[in-house]
Structures are given as structure tokens and as C-alpha cells.
Amino acid sequence: MSDYSITAASPAQKWLAGTLVVLYAVITIMPLLWIIATGFKTPADAISYPPKIVFDPTLEGYVNLFTTRTRVTPETLEALGEPTTWYDRIVRQYDMVIAGPSRFGERFLNSVIIGFGSTFLSVFLGTLAAYAFSRFKVPLKDDLLFFILSTRMMPPIAVAIPIFLMFRQLGLSDTHAGMILLYTAVNLSLSVWLLKGFIDEIPREYEEAALIDGYTRFQAFTKVVLPQAATGIASTAIFCLIFAWNEYAFAVLLTSGTAQTAPPFIPTIIGVGGQDWPAVAAGATIFLVPVMVFTILLRKHLLRGITFGAVRK
Amino acid sequence: MAEVVLTGITKRFGRDTALSDVSLTVPDGAFVVLLGPTGAGKTTTLRLIAGLETPDAGDITIGGESVLGLTPAQRDVAMVFQQYSLYPHMTVRDNLAFPLRSPILRTPEHEITGKINEVAEVLHIAHKLNNKATALSGGEMQRVSIGRALVRAPQLFLMDEPLSSLDAKLRADLRIELKRIHSALGATLLYVTHDQIEAMTMASHVGVLDHGRLAQFGPPREIYENPVSLTVAGRLGLPRINALPADLFPGAPAGAATIGLRPEHIAQGEGQTAQITRVEHLGDQTRLHLSLHGHDIITLTDPHTDLRGGQSIAIAPRKPLYFDASGVRLA
Numbered sequence A: 001m002s003d004y005s006i007t008a009a010s011p012a013q014k015w016l017a018g019t020l021v022v023l024y025a026v027i028t029i030m031p032l033l034w035i036i037a038t039g040f041k042t043p044a045d046a047i048s049y050p051p052k053i054v055f056d057p058t059l060e061g062y063v064n065l066f067t068t069r070t071r072v073t074p075e076t077l078e079a080l081g082e083p084t085t086w087y088d089r090i091v092r093q094y095d096m097v098i099a100g101p102s103r104f105g106e107r108f109l110n111s112v113i114i115g116f117g118s119t120f121l122s123v124f125l126g127t128l129a130a131y132a133f134s135r136f137k138v139p140l141k142d143d144l145l146f147f148i149l150s151t152r153m154m155p156p157i158a159v160a161i162p163i164f165l166m167f168r169q170l171g172l173s174d175t176h177a178g179m180i181l182l183y184t185a186v187n188l189s190l191s192v193w194l195l196k197g198f199i200d201e202i203p204r205e206y207e208e209a210a211l212i213d214g215y216t217r218f219q220a221f222t223k224v225v226l227p228q229a230a231t232g233i234a235s236t237a238i239f240c241l242i243f244a245w246n247e248y249a250f251a252v253l254l255t256s257g258t259a260q261t262a263p264p265f266i267p268t269i270i271g272v273g274g275q276d277w278p279a280v281a282a283g284a285t286i287f288l289v290p291v292m293v294f295t296i297l298l299r300k301h302l303l304r305g306i307t308f309g310a311v312r313k
Numbered sequence B: 001m002a003e004v005v006l007t008g009i010t011k012r013f014g015r016d017t018a019l020s021d022v023s024l025t026v027p028d029g030a031f032v033v034l035l036g037p038t039g040a041g042k043t044t045t046l047r048l049i050a051g052l053e054t055p056d057a058g059d060i061t062i063g064g065e066s067v068l069g070l071t072p073a074q075r076d077v078a079m080v081f082q083q084y085s086l087y088p089h090m091t092v093r094d095n096l097a098f099p100l101r102s103p104i105l106r107t108p109e110h111e112i113t114g115k116i117n118e119v120a121e122v123l124h125i126a127h128k129l130n131n132k133a134t135a136l137s138g139g140e141m142q143r144v145s146i147g148r149a150l151v152r153a154p155q156l157f158l159m160d161e162p163l164s165s166l167d168a169k170l171r172a173d174l175r176i177e178l179k180r181i182h183s184a185l186g187a188t189l190l191y192v193t194h195d196q197i198e199a200m201t202m203a204s205h206v207g208v209l210d211h212g213r214l215a216q217f218g219p220p221r222e223i224y225e226n227p228v229s230l231t232v233a234g235r236l237g238l239p240r241i242n243a244l245p246a247d248l249f250p251g252a253p254a255g256a257a258t259i260g261l262r263p264e265h266i267a268q269g270e271g272q273t274a275q276i277t278r279v280e281h282l283g284d285q286t287r288l289h290l291s292l293h294g295h296d297i298i299t300l301t302d303p304h305t306d307l308r309g310g311q312s313i314a315i316a317p318r319k320p321l322y323f324d325a326s327g328v329r330l331a
Ligand SMILES: Nc1ncnc2c1ncn2[C@@H]1O[C@H](COP(=O)(O)OP(=O)(O)O)[C@@H](O)[C@H]1O
Pocket: B013, B014, B016, B017, B018, B036, B037, B038, B039, B040, B041, B042, B043, B044, B045
């Protein structure tokens, strides 16, 4: 039994573990692959049964996502001559011409403004509040912290009606500012609590040394505390962004035009004779990209952040 | 001029009193060591002087001016913390440059390089300047911390057990180095430790803190020879002073409860007969562990002694110190 070890797994165990991981990964990645694939199908392929695994990829979904089109008579089509661009060619197969850009671009931009705006604001305010709670004698500190946490004790949508009425009174309905404010309010409690945990871990002596060395409290905060809290700030930002980016219910309720974000917009994309599934899938695919990029950029911090929180507090 | 004067300083943390009515004068250019066990209030004293805490009562002046209304930055002091004060996200060089780059000093970069190299040379960390602060041993980190105080040339240095995390050899080297730096700079230095060797070897004055009170203040020899209480007597001297019932030997003054005998203040060959329980050869000194009427006594003897455990020896006090029942010195 000399090759027996309690720490190293046997080959059989490794195989089993590996298989399980791969299986789990396939199951979770499946819907994602499905969406991405559907984005490159024709409407007919997208709804064919049984589903087509091998198909002729087309950019039709993406063209439909970004454009509005009108049907024209064959004579008009004739008069236009040969299509000059690849997307014109795709559209004309259906006897249509591009009438202009769709609203997807604006909606996507709204998502970016509102998602990143509220993430920035949540993390900015959260860091300052967490620092104050961590370092200063705040009257009723424990009660305030509990109050901040208690705002998350019910699902935010439970207060949808009062918020809807308030927003209407204040003229915040369907505005960027309103949505940024709302998502910031929801995320702030998470952000304060997470960041307080991280800042508590930073020894006060670091700032105190800076204070004695001739820096002001604010300079000590920016030069010493912020770099030390980078991990916590990055992981908090990811959590905040994921919430704000994916939020659907409030977006449906409170936005319809100017400030509408992508989630309520994407499912409403209508094609010829019903839902344009390839365009919806194309929209969903593009919508995934920013959060993925953001998370990948910060993943080093994210992993450390999550384990920190789990192990240290 | 950086004479530091504490007058009637009291500091409470909630219900704990960390310092009570401490008055202390650190003369300009002195090397004052505050000595005391853990929890005596040593760190609190330094933090009050640095401006990191505010006293509940009393006044602190540096160079004749009250500093109670000043921020830490305005007090022009440098402090070496007991632990954690190097910034892990910076290199050793940036750590050393940090005080010089402060908005108060705004040292030009070419001067910074010169000063850093100078200090790094003195503290033997020149080869580590480009390392991350986290890639240092405990001893190196502490030397960088000391270096960060030295680059600034402030009017007052505060050091909180800077050598406590170092190994014996390095500690001995740095004791000499600190003493040398102190005389070279001529600055005032307030140094906190619980190590009596550091106190005896470096201090021009020692302040003994006990439970938040300043028990005694004076030159180290005076405190050793003339302690005001049993606690102070027990703080200095190795092996520790023998504290025995006063009636064990004849000649105790009225009211004495305890006789304090330093190991070197016990005459051998006369007086009462004690049993030798153990002989310890330490190389430079030899300790005799004795038992007299059931009380343990430690004394020193000739390194080449033939005495061994089980034998008897007659002992008598020389220069005894007497204390009353509450530990206050009588004679
Ligand atoms: N920030 C604080 N909050 C509460 N109690 C404190 C604080 N700092 C120090 N104390 C208390 O004050 C006393 C003296 O502490 P300190 O000055 O750190 O002692 P030393 O440095 O001599 O070990 C201790 O009883 C300690 O518990």
C-alpha cells in the first residue's frame, strides 16, 4: 500500500471528477450555445423541429436586429438595381429594402449607460460609506448598517407600485437618471456590506502611518486604502453590474422609450409573421458580451475577492 | 528644539483606562525608553503624542507648543509602528519615498533618490530597494519601517517596539545602529519596549509604565539602583530581583513586608544557611538556585565554582531594598 495517499486522487476518482465537471459544463453552456447558434440561423431553421444542429450560417438575424425593413413591389426592387452591400443582398431575398436603423443600438447604449452608471455610483458611494463605517465612530452604527441591509430583505419588485408612483410624480419615469438611481439604491446595500468587510481587513496602521507622514485623511484614503481595497472594489463592481445589466422587471415597468434598456427591448423584436427568433438570439448574444468582457478583465480580483470573503469573515 | 512634555494625561477606551494622569518630560535630544509589560499603555502614549488619539484630560507640548489642536501631519513626528506599516502594494523604494513625497515635504525626485540610497545603506536594505514590500523577511520589513522614519528627519521619532519581531543577532546589531543614528542626528527619540536590555543599553532616560501609570522616570542606572516600588524593581535586572518576606533576614526596618535582593547583592559564606537546588552554567555567568526556608532565591557565583546541587551555602543580604505591604519602597 505504499502508493496509497490520502491527498492525491486515484485515477478512477480523477476520471469521475473530470466527467462530472465536463457534464456540468455542457449542461450549463448548452443554452448559451443554443442562443449563439440561433443568432446565425434563418427564421425557418430557428424553429425547425427537430432542431437543426448543422445548418447554413447566415447574418440575417444580425441584419434584422440592427435595421428596420419595408416590403416593396418587385418593380421598385427592379428599379433599384443590383444590391451594393452584403446586408442589402440578405434583405432583398425577402423582397424588402432597409428603411433605417432599428432601436437596438439606442437600447443597448441605454443599458451601457444605466448599467455602468449605476455600478460606478454604487461602488463609489459604497466605498465611501463602507470606509466611514469601518473607521469612524458613527452614531447608531449598528442600527444604520442593519437598516441598509434590511432594504434587501424583500425582493425589490415587492415595492414596484410605490416606486412606479414616486417615479411618475418626480418625473423620473423613463429617464436614465431614474434608472441609475433605482439600480444604485438596490445595489448600495450589497456594496456597503461587501466593501466594509474588505476595508475592515485593511489595518488602520496603513492610513495612520500616512497621516503621520504628512498626508491628509483623504489622501491617505486614495493612496493607501483604495489600492488595498482594489480586489474588493472589483468584485463588488462585478456583482453590481450583473444585477443592473440583467434587471428586467423594473425596466419593463419604468421604461418604454428614451431610457429603455436592452432586456425589455430584445423580446419585442418582431419579424415577418411573428417573433424574429434569430434577431432575438443575435440581440441576446451581443448583450452578453459586455458583462463577459468586464468579468474576464476583473476575474483575477473576482476569484480572490470571493475566497477572501468566504475564508476571512 | 523638541522637548516633549506630557502633563496629567488620561486616556480611556470605554470603561478601560489605558493611561491615568501621566506626566512625563522627554528632554530635547534625549533617547527615552518607555518600558512596561503588554497592556501598560505604551502604544497609547505614542499614539497620543503622534495625534492618532486625543487625550481625555491633560496637555501635550512639543517644543513648548501645545499640539492638541494639531493634526498628525502638523506635529512633525515620525513613527515606527509595532507591525503593519509598509504598504504592500508598493516597492521598498516607494515605501521609503512615501513620506518625502507628502504634500507637506514635496521633496524633488532627485533629492529623494539620494536620501533613500543613504538610508538604505545604513540599514543594509540597499539590495532590496526594488522588491515589493511583501517580498521581505520580517527583519527587513522592520528595517524599512525604521528607514521610512529616518528619511524624513523630523523633530521627534516615536518607535513602538521596532525590534520585537527580529531575531537576537539582528536585534543586537540594530540596537547599536539606532543608538549611533540617534547621536548622529541629535533628534529626540521616544522608544517603547518591553525588553529591559533595550532599555538599559540604549536609553538616556527610562520611564516605567505600569497599568497606565508612570511608575518611575529617570536614567536607567538610577532606576536599577533606586527603584521606587517592587514592580519597578522587578522590571529591570536579569535574573529578576528576589522578592522575599522581610523577616527572613534580620535588620528589616519597621513596616517592611518585602525585602528585595538583586542576585548580585547576596554575600556568600556568612549569615543563614540555604540549600543549593541547582547550578546553571551560562558561560559568562553561573546562577545558583537556592532554597531558604522554602523560598526560592537566585544568585550569581564564580563561573568556575565547584558548588553543586544538594550542598549548603551561607548567604547574607548586601544592599537590600525594603518595600511595604503595598509594594512601595521604604529604604
Ligand atoms: N483602540 C482601543 N480600544 C479599546 N481599548 C484599547 C485601544 N487601544 C488600547 N486599548 C487598551 O488600552 C490598554 C493599553 O494598551 P496599549 O497602549 O496598546 O498597551 P501596550 O502598548 O503597552 O501593550 C490596554 O488595556 C488595551 O486593551
